[in-house]
Amino acid sequence: MSELAVEVRGLRKTYGTVVAVGGIDLSVRRGEIFALIGPNGAGKTTTLEILEGHRRADAGHVRVLGKDPAKNEISFKGRIGIVLQSTSIQPYLTVEETIEQFRGYYPAPLPLDELIDIVGLQESRKKLVRRLSGGQQRRLDVAIGLAGDPELLFLDEPTTGFDPAARRSAWAMIRDLKSLGKTVLLTTHYMDEAQALADTVSIIRGGRIVAEGTPDELRAGQAETVISFRFTGSSADLPPAAAAAKFENGHAVLHTADPTTALYELTNWAKERGEELEALSVTPASLEDVYLGLAKDESN
């Protein structure tokens, strides 16, 4: 069995004159959580739907679990699980009935109780789908994506529209899937989501992959540290090492590759003026910063 769950070379897809995916390569290893991240319209969903068999590629080599998804083989569909971007479930069945219905489509489904436990819908088993909250419906959507005990699960923007607490528990759920040995390929436009979940992150913009690696690698490529503190004066007042700071919401925000010198100068400067560096924070660049940095590079 191949090490790779997904293997893509030179994938292209155009709609009329619009290039949705402009020749990308992807390699998703078995058992990892792989995040495809990018803004709306970057080509994430198109890519995912080609891998799921919903769309056909114009060109390129695509293998998912060793199969060509465009052939729409029944046996292939039994090995993958799909959660589409928009939740799409019959409104007039209960949670249990919906899961049972989808379990019935697969040769070797996961047990009903296990599915309900994984997505945490124990309290709502007998409820009609239409009475569930948006977040609960999304969880049910994941449960039916998992119903067939898939080797590979596609999650298209699984937490869009969630409140922060719901997102945290969805993340915990996705990590649990990994510990069950599943491969997860998800799309998101939240950097913190990719950072929190993914083993490998691929950043896609305008139908092209602009960066790929582990979250740590991507951040390492961006060697900057972010220093921020409350400040309402002008940059002329600041010491030389901090002169490049930007001002946001009454804070000075400094991206620097040399945090030691910057902090040394800043603390001396504040001490001489007898002031406190209020709300001081020193953080390594987040994936968000890497992402915004890439966006900036592209517009220049």
Next chain:
Amino acid sequence: MALRQVGYENRSFWRNPAAAFFTFLLPLIFLVLFNSLFGDSELTIDGRDLDGSTFYVPGIVALAVVSACYTNMGMMVTISRDLGILKRVRGTPLPPWAYIFGRLAHAMLVSLLLVVIVVGVGAAAYGTDVPDNTLPGFAVTLMLGAVTFCALGLALTAVIPNADAAPAITNATILPLLFVSNVFIPLQDPPAWLAVVGDVFPVKHFAAALQTAFHPDTTGAGFEWGDLAVIAAWGVAGTALALRFFSWEPRR
């Protein structure tokens, strides 16, 4: 697997009692309405005499099958498509034919129940003869009609752009036809072009074949082969169009 699918469709249907209730109520309202207005009149259709209720009971049976199969299929499948439910199912190992079979069988069950109710009310309230010797013809006509109108409903979804447009398009395509097809009003000397319109489309043939089965003077098994042939031709056309143009994805 396909049979289980029918079960889920049925359960879903009955869980929305308002929708289910009015699906059954509408044909009954028409049955009572038209029989009260015209039930006692003597009619001559295609050179054959019959009384009003012998005309209206099979007419409303035709209406019931058309609305349960064509109208409901056209609307509900479009709504499911727009909700992404069809696409969701398409991503599972359930064979596409099994899903369509589920919808088809569900529509036919609803039709059957409606037909029993309409015929029952017709017999009890208006003394309409229930087909006996013509039962084979009646059953075959019903079956063929139901399958044909389901196929046409499915084919129609291909031209319905979205769920909001579904009721308008299904009604606009079927209501006028019902009026020129001896379902609501008996056509006595219609303008030639209207008669041709009625003859071309399947609804008039469906109603006529059912009226034969209900007519007390009909001898034999009640088969109207000419009408059945037209209905079957539309069924084949509907199936071919549905196979060619049916879409599992919401339109954007």
